Amino acid sequence: MNTRQLSLGLAFAFIGSVVTYGDDPAPANSALPKTIALKDVVEILAKTKISAQGCGIATWDGEQWDFYVNGYKPVKLPWNSEPQTVKAGFVFGRMPVEYHLISFSGPGFTYSRAKNDSTLTLEVKDK
Numbered sequence: 364m365n366t367r368q369l370s371l372g373l374a375f376a377f378i379g380s381v382v383t384y385g386d387d388p389a390p391a392n393s394a395l396p397k398t399i400a401l402k403d404v405v406e407i408l409a410k411t412k413i414s415a416q417g418c419g420i421a422t423w424d425g426e427q428w429d430f431y432v433n434g435y436k437p438v439k440l441p442w443n444s445e446p447q448t449v450k451a452g453f454v455f456g457r458m459p460v461e462y463h464l465i466s467f468s469g470p471g472f473t474y475s476r477a478k479n480d481s482t483l484t485l486e487v488k489d490k
Contacts, residue, residue: 393442395472398482403441404467404474408451411438421454423465424478428454432466440469 415434420427431453437446449469455462466475467483474483 395442395485398484399467399474401464401476401481401483404451404464404483407438407440407449407467408433408435411435411449414448421452421465423454423463428456430454 412435413433414436416431418429418431421430422428423430433451433453435449435451437448439446440449447469449467451464451468452466452475453462453464463479464483466473468474473486475486476483
């Protein structure tokens with residue numbers, strides 16, 4: 364074996380190791396948090412676009428409010444490595460115009476808040 368063949372062999376070995384070990388593995392999906400901060404949901408929604416919208420009436424914090432729900436294009440969530448389609452529900456009304464994000468959901472999860480605080484809580488599904 365000559366020097367040129369040895370150099371070429373080492374170069375291919377190096378390239379192979381870069382291809383094999385150069386990319387970090389995709390992060391594993393982690394467990395859903397029990398609560399999520401309202402500001403974190405707003406940051407997630409700011410990274411995507413509305414794809415659908417509906418409206419109606421909802422009871423929130425003991426009062427009736429106008430309600431709308433937005434469907435969003437897939438977005439990456441902190442606990443999932445694959446982009447997910449999500450929905451967010453809002454109540455609005457009163458003067459001056461007041462609105463509150465009251466629900467956030469997607470495949471396998473629903474967060475909501477029953478009163479005006481800064482976190483949404485994961486709803487546990489009955490099995």
